[in-house]
Amino acid sequence: MNRFLKLFTALLFPFFLFSQNNSQELAQELDQTVADYALYSNKKEEKINILKNRISYTKTDLQKYTLYGKLYAEYKSYQSDSALMYARKSFQIAVVVKDVKKINDAQLNLASIMGTLGMYKEATDILNRIDIKTSPELRGYYFTVNSTVYGYMSDYAASVQEKKKYITLTQKYRDSSLQYYKPQSSAYVMAKSSAFLDAGKHKETLALLLPYFPKIENSSADRAVIAYIISQAYRQQKSLDQEQKWLTISAISDLQLAKKEYISLRSLAFLQYENGDIDRATTYIKRSLEDALFCNARLRTYEISKMLPIINEAYQKQNETNRFQLILFLISVSTLSVFLLALLFLLFKQMKKLSKAKQEISLANKTLSELNQELNTFNEKLNDTNYTLTEANLLKEIYIGRYMDQCSHYIGKLDEYRRKLNVMATSGKMNDLISAVKSKEFVENELAAFLTAFDNTFLQLFPTFITEFNALLIDDEATQLKDGELLNTELRIFALIRLGIKDSAKIATFLRYSVSTIYNYRSQLKNKAAGPREDFESQVMHIGTHLH
Template sequence: MIRPHCTLSLLTAACLYGLLAVSCSPTVDYGYAPQTLRALNELDEAMLRGGEYDAGRQRRIASLRRNLTAARSDEERVRALLDLQQVFVTYELDSAARFVDSLYAFARSRESHNFERIAALAETDVLMGRGLTDQAETLFRQIDTAGMTTLEYRNWYARYNAIVWRRQAEATDPGEHRAWLDSLRRIRHIRIGVESLPAFTRIRERALELADNGRYDEAYAELEPLRHKELAPWNTAVLYYDMGQIAEQAGQEERAVEYYTRSAIADLQAGTRSYFSLYNLALRLFERNDLERASRYMQRTLDDALACKSGARIPLTSSAATAINRAVVNDLAVRNRLRLWTTAVTSLLLVTFAAAFANALRQRRRLQHSRRQLALTNAELREKNRQLTRMSDRVRDINAALVDSNRIKDRYVCQYVDLSVYYISRLDDLRRMICRQAKTESPEALIRRLSLPQNSLRQEFAEFYRRFDASFLEIFPRFIEQVDALLLPEARIEPRSPRSLTTELRILAAIRLGITDSGRIARFLNCAPTTVYTYRTKLRNMALDREGFEERIRRIGLFDAEEHLYKTDNEK
């Protein structure tokens, strides 16, 4: 049977569960590893600090503008214009295009073929950012590579690599995609050997080449030292993006999510608006059904692409954002239906809860009344039990005393009869002797004969005590041992011989038999009452418990009598 308070608890839990289900969105475990979850939380915090990072980007732009103003030589001015174009190409393409125009104008003013080539390479970046890959490739192929400086050669390969990467990413035909991918790998291999290539870029390209050959552990080992260096945010973003690409190639989905997350954090910290890391991350979270994060991340990617006016990112990102938002809307519809059902069930549970609560209160009042009555009855029963226990103890003590008295009576009646017969015989012998002496001797001789010597009396008393000691120890065989247990260790009494008692023990034996008057004990022992008093005082002083000593003597053997009584009852 289910108790009322248990039913009440169950209904309360059910109602609370329903209310929580209505008011709270369910917490879903998407299977993230701890380090991945930490990275996602850091990314959420970084997204809230967008204004702070954008201000940092503006400070960097202001610094580069100052460099442009302070430029002394043509090379310094071209470098300053190129730096500003590179900053704006991932931040605001229109501004980047204006700096490209400035590069062209400066190159024409100086009639410098090298400066014009630098401007053309910068323009390919702008065209790629706007999604004009065909125009970017056409312009790139028109660039004359003859007489390139080491720096120009490095930049030329960087654009070549970017164009081929975009081609293989956009290729829909498998054969075409494979051809562009092979071209990308060849360019990467050549680029590694470029003399002016920065060490950071060379390590990255070498790691990606190792990953292309399936040597993923070696690729990670190549990039791992870079993670522990102090890098600029944009370099950190590129590093983690490459590691995410390697993880994706290796089929390591969890590591890919973590690395794309770290790359997205660095992109935000750098103030970049045109990136792939957050886009790739949103797609992977969408596959895990983490729709809330996927929607936020893709929307942020779209917002940044629009602010940057990146024609390459906007169509791709907007279609992905639309698909994700559609999934979010469907998910919200499902959750709303679930909430409606949960609300209905919770309402029903609340009605049931109210009825059960009222019923539980009634039953609780009845139970409290029954418990009070039961408590009173239990108290009365306990008092009765205590009284019965006391009466049982008294009856047991009385029964033990009766058994003890019966044992003593039985034994001493026999002894009394034996002694009576013995002394009657002695008196009869004495009478016959006196008759014979009276016939043959004079009265004086008869008187002398009747005057028994003192030693004969002592012999009679000794015989009496011997019989008494034997009878008493037969009734109480452990009497001496039990008396010693009541005395101090140094006052233990040692009898002169086995089966005999000393004077002290005979006094205690008389007390055990119920003779407590010192005068009666003195007549029994044929001594003065003061002697008995002295012995009793001495024994009390040697006792462990002086006040209760004689009472304990009187109770010696009672437990044996009690045991004998129970044994007799069981036999019956």
């Protein structure tokens, strides 16, 4: 028995795998179709616009009647208000030409679209006025429209008694329509399968529809309807996977034909909600609601509005769960990162020790001449350092004295400026006071005086700076000063670098420029260097020393 079970499982496994892949492909196709809904809507609009443009070229009422009928058909499941308008226009022309069949056909179109719009009284009034005996070829359509309208009314019924009454009428008119449709027609197949379904005969429904479905063209609006009926038969069979598959097929057909009045995608949204796929459920229900509102399909809007809060609440809960999981994940990752950093630190420390040991072994093997050479190099660096320290001490002494003088001078000027503003304020010259406060003249004058003081001090320390600086540049790129200038911006930047201030941000603050401007100046002058570009600033640091 066990061997037989294993063999049976092995035989069924490939079929199960294919079924799973097929379902995933269908789901992905539907997701893409939902995402591309605007593309299909645009195609629909183009088709409608072509028909509308033909109206201006029509000459006879019969031609207009035909065009209005085509526009009604295009708008019927797309935009109910427009469909109603063209159904009325068709009826008006039918009355003018006094063609009974056309009058009845137009009235049936009116009643059908009014049912979609929720105008049930108006629809039933029209149906009651029609003498269908005068148009026997329309009897099937007549009974179908009656069945559809009463079906809508049963969904909206406020009491159990009314619901039963309308369901009875729906089934009665549907059964009557079967007498007037050809057995192989889509209308007959849909009506017959619906009757089977209402009677709980899901096997008979599938036996009728599954062989018929492949014969339906992709461009047919009946494809989605029949796929939906098949899904409901599988629902009665409690075959969830098949129900979901056929609802998906139906929804793809609806969306690709740009139908806005449909049921499959809404039903699929609820199935996805029950399956726990809240993201898809939310996407599908929102698409369904937007399409129902666009079409003005009141029954569909009402049905969706009952489901939307349920799915939306689940979507919010899922977001909260995802957020909590993300926080846990981040905490876990952070903890792991700290652990890895500690591990890397220990590894780095161990490698450093190993490297140090290797260096010590290498140093032990060096020759006496190499040691003497290192000693000489060290002495040269020490002399260099001593000179740099001496120079730094000298710079500090000079700049501290200048800084104290400058600060004392600025304090005096600020006190004088304060007194001037005080006089303006106490004498009531508010306009002068506001102008003085807003004016940048004081700051600009002080900045100019500050830079002049800086230039004087720097050139006292490095009197040959300009000459030696230009010597580092290409001959025709030497810096030219204007009349009265001691240093220009370029020279001040490298004067600060010579003083040991190499950070562009600090130089920018000192000279009141942006960091990018300072960076550009430095790059431009490096490009003008007579020697290697990367050595230019180190050469500047040697200006005024015996090493230059």
